[in-house]
Amino acid sequence: MVVGSVRVKNKNGIHLRLAGELVKGATRFRSHITVTKDGQEVDAKSILGVAGLGAECGAELVIKTDGEDEAEALAYLVDLVDNQFALEST
Amino acid sequence: MNDAKAEKKEITFYGIPASPGIAFGEAFVVNVEDMSVPEEHVSVDQVDDEIRKFHEALEQTEREIKKLVRSLEEEIGEEHGKILDSHRMILSDELFRNETIKTIKENKVTAAFALNTVLDKVLATFAAIKDEYLKERTEDIRDVRRRVLRNLMGQQAEGLSNLRRKAVVVARSLTPSDTAGLNKKYVAAFITDAGGSTSHAAILARSQGIPSVVGLNDMVKHVKPYDQLIVDGITGQVVLNPTAETVHLYREVQARYRELEKELLTLRDFPAVTLDGHSIELSANIETADEVADVMSHGAHGIGLFRTEYFFITRSALPSEEEQYRYYASVVKRIPADPVIIRTLDVGGDKIARWVGDLREANPFMGWRGIRFTLARKDIFRTQLRAIFRASAHGNVKIMFPMVSVLDEVRSAKQLCEEVKDDLKRERYQIGENAEIGIMIETPSAVAIADLLAREVDFFSVGTNDLIQYALAVDRGNAKISYLYDVLHPSILRLLRDTVTAAHKHKIWVGICGEMPGSVHGALLLLGLGLDEFSAASYLIPTIKKIVRSVTYDEARALVRKTLTMGTAREVREHVERFIHEKRPELREFLPEAAS
Numbered sequence: 099m100v101v102g103s104v105r106v107k108n109k110n111g112i113h114l115r116l117a118g119e120l121v122k123g124a125t126r127f128r129s130h131i132t133v134t135k136d137g138q139e140v141d142a143k144s145i146l147g148v149a150g151l152g153a154e155c156g157a158e159l160v161i162k163t164d165g166e167d168e169a170e171a172l173a174y175l176v177d178l179v180d181n182q183f184a185l186e187s188t
Numbered sequence: 189m190n191d192a193k194a195e196k197k198e199i200t201f202y203g204i205p206a207s208p209g210i211a212f213g214e215a216f217v218v219n220v221e222d223m224s225v226p227e228e229h230v231s232v233d234q235v236d237d238e239i240r241k242f243h244e245a246l247e248q249t250e251r252e253i254k255k256l257v258r259s260l261e262e263e264i265g266e267e268h269g270k271i272l273d274s275h276r277m278i279l280s281d282e283l284f285r286n287e288t289i290k291t292i293k294e295n296k297v298t299a300a301f302a303l304n305t306v307l308d309k310v311l312a313t314f315a316a317i318k319d320e321y322l323k324e325r326t327e328d329i330r331d332v333r334r335r336v337l338r339n340l341m342g343q344q345a346e347g348l349s350n351l352r353r354k355a356v357v358v359a360r361s362l363t364p365s366d367t368a369g370l371n372k373k374y375v376a377a378f379i380t381d382a383g384g385s386t387s388h389a390a391i392l393a394r395s396q397g398i399p400s401v402v403g404l405n406d407m408v409k410h411v412k413p414y415d416q417l418i419v420d421g422i423t424g425q426v427v428l429n430p431t432a433e434t435v436h437l438y439r440e441v442q443a444r445y446r447e448l449e450k451e452l453l454t455l456r457d458f459p460a461v462t463l464d465g466h467s468i469e470l471s472a473n474i475e476t477a478d479e480v481a482d483v484m485s486h487g488a489h490g491i492g493l494f495r496t497e498y499f500f501i502t503r504s505a506l507p508s509e510e511e512q513y514r515y516y517a518s519v520v521k522r523i524p525a526d527p528v529i530i531r532t533l534d535v536g537g538d539k540i541a542r543w544v545g546d547l548r549e550a551n552p553f554m555g556w557r558g559i560r561f562t563l564a565r566k567d568i569f570r571t572q573l574r575a576i577f578r579a580s581a582h583g584n585v586k587i588m589f590p591m592v593s594v595l596d597e598v599r600s601a602k603q604l605c606e607e608v609k610d611d612l613k614r615e616r617y618q619i620g621e622n623a624e625i626g627i628m629i630e631t632p633s634a635v636a637i638a639d640l641l642a643r644e645v646d647f648f649s650v651g652t653n654d655l656i657q658y659a660l661a662v663d664r665g666n667a668k669i670s671y672l673y674d675v676l677h678p679s680i681l682r683l684l685r686d687t688v689t690a691a692h693k694h695k696i697w698v699g700i701c702g703e704m705p706g707s708v709h710g711a712l713l714l715l716g717l718g719l720d721e722f723s724a725a726s727y728l729i730p731t732i733k734k735i736v737r738s739v740t741y742d743e744a745r746a747l748v749r750k751t752l753t754m755g756t757a758r759e760v761r762e763h764v765e766r767f768i769h770e771k772r773p774e775l776r777e778f779l780p781e782a783a784s
Contacts (some may be wrong), residue, residue: 113325118274119505144283145274145312146329152317183505 099164102172104179106157108141119183122173131175136179159167196415201407203379205424206390208727209399210442211377211433215415216355217408218348218362220355224303225337229296238292245339250279278332284310300340307333331363353376356417362389371397377419378576379426381408381591393421393472393481401426452730456487458724460733462715466741470720471527472732473701477519482726487733490526490584491721492649493701494519496533496572506568512575515762517582524583528648529723530576531628533568534558534590553657558591558628580620586651588626593633598644598724601625617686628701630654635683637691648691649723656680675704676757676764679714685752688718699723702710708766708778711735716748731778738775743767 105137106112112120124131124142131142135157140147142161159179163171209669230238251716257272278284284306291302307329316444317323348357348367351374361382367389375398376391383402389628393400399421411417411428418427418438422445461467471492474481476499484493499515500507507515520528535557548554562569576587605625626647629635632655642648653666657663659679662672674680691698699721704710706728714722715736722732747767751760 111319111322113322114274114328118277121277141283145277146281147283149322149325150310150317152314152319152322153526154319154322175647 099162100168100172101160101162102176103158103160104176106153106155106159106179107182109155110156111154112148112151113146114149116183117145120148120175120178121145124171127163127165127167127171127174128170128172129163131161131163133170134160134162135142193627197433198408198434199428201401201410201426201428203401203402203404203407203424203426204384204739205400205421206383206402207378207393207398207400208421208445209377209397210421210438210445211356211419212438212442213354213356213376213419215358215411215413215417216348216351217411217413218357218359224664225300226340227301228298229299231297235293235296236421238297238299238302239289241340242288242292242303245299245336246279246285248339249332249335250276253279274328275332277392278329279336285612287727290611300337303336303340305332315371327361327363327499336718353553356419357532358411358417359389362392367392369516372398376474377417377421379402379404379407379417379419381405381539388450391478394479402559406778409524444777449730452734453487455730455733455737456485456489458733458737460489460736461746462736462741463741464740468719468736469527469697469699470714470729470736471529471721471723472726472729473723474519474726477515479726480519480522486726486729488726488729490523491519491528492587492699492721494530495530496531497535500533500535506571509571509578512572513578516576516579516585520579520583520585527584527586529586529588529626530579531588531590532559532572532576533562535561545660553654553663558588559597559601560591563597568603569601569604570608573605574612577605577608577612577619577623578617580623581618583620585620586624586626586647588647590628590651591630591654592627592641593631595637595640598627598641602644620725626696629687629698630658632659632683635687638687642690642694642696645696647696648687648698649717650684650687650702652680652699652700652704655683659683674757675702675707676760677708678752678754678756678760678767679749681717681752681760684714684717684719692718697721705732708768708775709761710743712739712767713751715739716744716746718745735775735778738772743771 108116120133121143132139133142133151134140134149135151135153138151140151142148161172161173161175165171223758253272253275260272270472272363287306288299288303291297291305292299295302303568311326313327314323314326314329348370351357351370354374354376356377356379357375359380361380362378378393378400380389380402381404383389390400390402399419401419401421401424404426409425416429418430418434420426420438420441427438430438439458459467469492470540471490471692472486472488473493474480474483474491475497477497499512516530556564562572573587576585578584589598592598602625609619622644626645626649627634627641628651629638629648630651634641635655638648655675656675660672660677661667688698697720700719701723703724705714705722705724711722711732713734724732747764752764754760755764763778768779
């Protein structure tokens with residue numbers, strides 16, 4: 099298992115649509131992935147879970163990945179959040 | 189509620205006009221409450237049956253949403269189908285599926301009750317969120333819940349698809365799902381508490397030619413089913429329980445509007461030329477690519493302002509070059525012979541920009557917006573310019589920069605254009621070699637140095653809305669001083685005169701893309717001031733064309749010469765009205781009620 103952390107930079111935080119982008123990113127990988135905010139841990143492949151974190155701009159997210167592709171998954175998701183989800187479109 | 193017997197009082201609500209026209213009708217208040225789901229238990233051998241029903245309902249809902257996406261794409265454009273992406277993701281959410289199945293098994297309850305309980309828990313999590321913005325984003329989850337429950341509980345269509353008589357649709361807000369099963373021939377008008385002119389209801393209304401008013405704040409709570417309503421999509425007023433007198437008044441307004449509309453549309457294929465042969469370019473402002481059909485049906489010649497903000501702010505991530513290129517090209521290809529003026533991103537000020545981080549500023553209108561923003565974020569600027577230049581291969585594209593206040597900004601932006609063009613050519617892309625480059629004139633500073641700016645660019649387009657607020661130092665949203673916000677102030681007329689003089693001296697053309705040409709006073713003065721192009725919302729095009737075709741250029745110029753000597757907006761207004769009454773009485777129908 100590997101763990102990383104990243105801050106949310108999007109102005110309005112991770113709302114439903116961005117949560118969807120994060121889930122789309124997480125489901126590319128086989129690893130089991132969770133996102134934790136202020137001690138609340140959710141499955142990164144669940145849009146309701148991720149959106150329910152209420153991760154506002156500036157919030158710190160801890161991402162844990164566990165499985166055969168855990169390193170790539172972690173790097174990808176940290177980048178995704180760090181680049182304000184711009185990765186999806188370029 | 190025991191005020192049913194109370195006498196119904198006429199109330200007028202003021203909102204944002206979203207789609208023109210006058211409508212009368214009974215209220216059909218869209219049920220915005222969640223459905224109530226009774227707690228029903230099942231026997232052990234029915235558990236599997238409930239799980240199967242749950243899966244079927246999910247599949248059925250998935251099919252409905254797919255169908256909805258298709259019809260949205262066909263009706264109002266590809267963009268709008270994307271909105272439902274997150275709905276489909278909620279449907280396939282493992283947490284939601286597994287928890288519901290677990291609840292059915294463990295508590296021996298119906299699928300409907302189980303899923304309702306699970307989503308209640310999810311919604312409770314959202315309610316605990318501290319951030320106000322994120323907390324309120326639960327409408328999509330409720331929407332999905334309503335859809336699945338509807339399928340599970342075997343109820344046929346509910347809500348808007350129950351509409352079987354012509355009525356005014358009244359709602360807090362309308363989502364694409366809400367309007368999906370709707371038979372539009374029953375809709376007299378849409379009115380909503382929420383939303384601006386780019387909300388779903390507004391766009392749908394305009395595309396269907398149905399009157400609409402949005403942004404009515406708390407109108408819904410005053411309206412009961414079957415209440416009588418009058419909707420004025422031209423001024424943005426909604427009258428609840430109108431008196432016989434008001435109905436009579438609006439019948440007349442409606443008759444006049446219809447007459448006018450018919451007459452105006454006959455002008456569609458005629459040019460905007462004065463009685464003595466002076467012609468102006470008349471084009472339309474658009475906010476989304478879907479509006480091109482409107483532009484053509486109203487007889488505008490091309491697009492004088494293609495705002496690009498909407499495309500950006502409706503996405504969760506920055507649109508790529510390819511996405512932007514396809515979007516801009518889709519407009520250009522539909523009217524390849526007509527000019528399309530694409531304005532580069534104008535965020536900041538009153539616009540949101542969730543994808544670039546926190547932009548909150550103490551004074552956004554004097555802040556980081558327009559060209560100031562794009563020059564600082566060259567990554568975003570370069571991508572947009574590449575997309576625009578690539579789209580320029582398909583027609584007559586012009587590029588316009590907003591919010592210019594100093595010369596350096598224009599030079600830097602032009603430099604970047606050259607670099608982008610060179611890159612594209614090297615990469616073997618086709619581009620329109622001669623795409624004109626122009627700027628918005630919307631700061632007093634730009635007017636003061638208009639002669640210097642005119643040497644650098646191919647055209648000017650005056651944004652009157654911002655120019656007025658910067659020149660008169662007035663925030664139009666501030667009720668105490670909004671009386672100062674008047675397009676007919678001598679200071680504004682002088683700024684316009686100076687801009688036109690500088691432009692013509694340097695042989696470039698100058699247009700206008702604010703709300704000013706939409707009033708008869710504004711249109712006559714702009715004509716007389718010598719502006720070469722007017723660009724306005726599509727529905728205003730026939731009116732402006734009629735005004736231009738009703739006068740001579742000479743008399744409009746004389747009107748301007750006279751009004752430029754006047755000291756107050758009121759004198760200017762009265763003089764224009766005197767001219768209309770005495771010389772061109774056929775234009776009286778365009779005067780506001782009080783002056784006609």
